[in-house]
Amino acid sequence: MPAPGHILVVCTGNICRSPMAEGLLRHALAAQPEPLKSLRVVSAGVAARTGESISANSIATLKKAGIDISGLRAQALSQELLDGALVVFGMTESHRAIIQLQANPVPAHLYLFREFMPPPAAKEIGDPYGGPLKQYEAARDELVEAIPSVVAFLKTLLADRNT
Numbered sequence: 173m174p175a176p177g178h179i180l181v182v183c184t185g186n187i188c189r190s191p192m193a194e195g196l197l198r199h200a201l202a203a204q205p206e207p208l209k210s211l212r213v214v215s216a217g218v219a220a221r222t223g224e225s226i227s228a229n230s231i232a233t234l235k236k237a238g239i240d241i242s243g244l245r246a247q248a249l250s251q252e253l254l255d256g257a258l259v260v261f262g263m264t265e266s267h268r269a270i271i272q273l274q275a276n277p278v279p280a281h282l283y284l285f286r287e288f289m290p291p292p293a294a295k296e297i298g299d300p301y302g303g304p305l306k307q308y309e310a311a312r313d314e315l316v317e318a319i320p321s322v323v324a325f326l327k328t329l330l331a332d333r334n335t
Contacts (some may be wrong), residue, residue, distance in 0.1 A: 179326070180257040181285065182216050182267050186217030186246040188261045188301050188308065191226045193244040193285055195234050195241040200319045207330055208323070211258070218270045223247075227301065237312065254279050259329060261285040261322070264296040281329065283316040286314065287299040288321035 179197065182186045183190035194215040202206050224246040231242050232237035254260060254271070259281040262268045265312075272278050297314045 173279075174208045177248065177258040178214050178256060180253055180260045181213065181215040181248055182218060182260060182271065182283055183215070183263045184217055184219050184299060185224070185301065186215055186220035186248075187224055187227045188299060189229050189297055190217060190309075191214035191244045191246075191262070192230050192234055192312055193242050193263075194238045194244065196237070196312070196315050197322065198317060198324055199239050201326075204323065208326060211326070214247075214253065215244070215248050216237070216253055218249050218267055220248045227308070229300065229303075229305050232305065233312045235310040237307075237316075251275060253272070258271040258333075259283065259326070261287075263299075282323075286318040289318055290321075291318070 181190045181193040181197065194213050200211045200215065201211055222245075226241055226244050226246070234241050249271070254275050256277055260271065260279045261283055262271065262283055265284070268282060268284065270280060284295050285297060286293060289295070297311055300311045
């Protein structure tokens, strides 16, 4: 269980999008000043089979960006993970809806990973599961594109929390 105040990234099976988002966000936060640098990032899935390996295409796609997520394993979303999260990011509106239906309490900070992108950017990241490597690369690129807006939001959230 991560320390309280972690960032939680959620998708369906926790083998494609959310592990890629976890790796990319960890990498981005490592280059930030404190307290961002120390934030833990974890991922989970609303329909994950705990212990399942991350998709080979997700691993290969991030390896091209110099990030190794091969050691990650899928974990099912739990109330405990939600309760300890500073913020929760889903990949699609359906992930947000599932969390809103099943969580008690619902996290106060529940967003889509691309929610802070300026229009006309799409807010959802499609599931590349079972598709060719190019689909995984497209999902990775959509995640990468959102990272600056996520980091900016986290800076604001931490500043508000500390005032």
